[in-house]
Ligand SMILES: Nc1ncnc2c1ncn2[C@@H]1O[C@H](COP(=O)(O)OP(=O)(O)OP(=O)(O)O)[C@@H](O)[C@H]1O
């Protein structure tokens with residue numbers, strides 16, 4: 310429905326923001342701390358996998374009750 | 386809901402707890418239940434004015450808890466509806482006077498000795514002591530939430546705290562929904578809120594100016610027919626009593642979008 314005026318729906322933005330915020334709230338984590346950890350991890354990973362710089366990813370994911378941090382390291 | 390003692394709570398203030406307590410309480414009484422609604426917002430008493438019973442307050446919750454009067458003396462009987470009673474909050478005492486163990490015993494006594502079918506507890510905003518006390522006797526909760534960022538976030542905190550307190554029968558009352566904004570994608574839909582909070586709705590109440598008018602007049606909406614919000618609260622009461630009541634489609638039936646939907650064969 311409404312395909313003829315595709316625009317960013319503000320509620321989709323809100324939904325993504327809320328999901329992440331609640332994940333941090335539930336895990337009782339400070340988002341800035343997690344961000345710093347994420348960046349540190351990425352730096353270490355880049356040292357070991359310099360060829361994969363672009364493909365390396367560290368992300369938070371909600372898995373049922375738990376929030377997990379996932380490092381994605383393609384090992385060819 | 387099996388729960389007889391139900392706390393109405395939200396975390397964030399001003400989202401519709403008192404409105405929900407007054408209307409669902411009146412609706413349950415209308416359906417034949419014996420209902421006590423209790424205002425636990427000590428110092429910020431409001432359930433009395435929303436229900437239009439302010440002129441009859443003599444004793445209050447803290448008077449009962451501290452033994453200055455009997456339960457039956459503090460309970461105000463609503464003359465418009467058989468079986469509806471209000472226990473008002475204290476307006477002058479401070480919150481510290483509210484003892485949660487005594488409060489739990491009072492609610493038990495209302496159910497076990499005074500034969501109330503249902504006790505609805507109007508919780509104060511916040512996650513601190515007032516909320517904690519209000520939740521102490523509860524077996525279930527109506528978590529009132531507006532489809533809006535801060536309300537949803539606070540509801541999530543409250544749901545976590547209810548679970549930690551082993552309040553188990555919890556449902557959402559999604560209040561102040563604006564179907565047009567949902568349709569445009571500028572407001573979270575019922576499904577979105579349910580997905581984010583992981584709790585089922587027992588009520589979906591649209592934004593309706595009759596809500597304000599009814600509290601101006603001190604006449605719960607469910608006493609009169611003809612408002613969308615009133616029938617939404619009536620439906621909440623039916624669902625609490627275990628009836629299967631489908632959620633009505635709140636989208637605009639007329640206007641451009643409605644016409645377009647009909648044209649495209651939607652419902
Ligand atoms: N569905 C609705 N449509 C329009 N107005 C509403 C609706 N629900 C509540 N309101 C209005 O919102 C205001 C706040 O409602 P209410 O007092 O019930 O909230 P509350 O959660 O009890 O607030 P507090 O946290 O201060 O106790 C009131 O003016 C009420 O009339």
Ligand SMILES: [Mg+2]
Pocket residue numbers: 402403404426431507
């Ligand atoms: Mg209130």
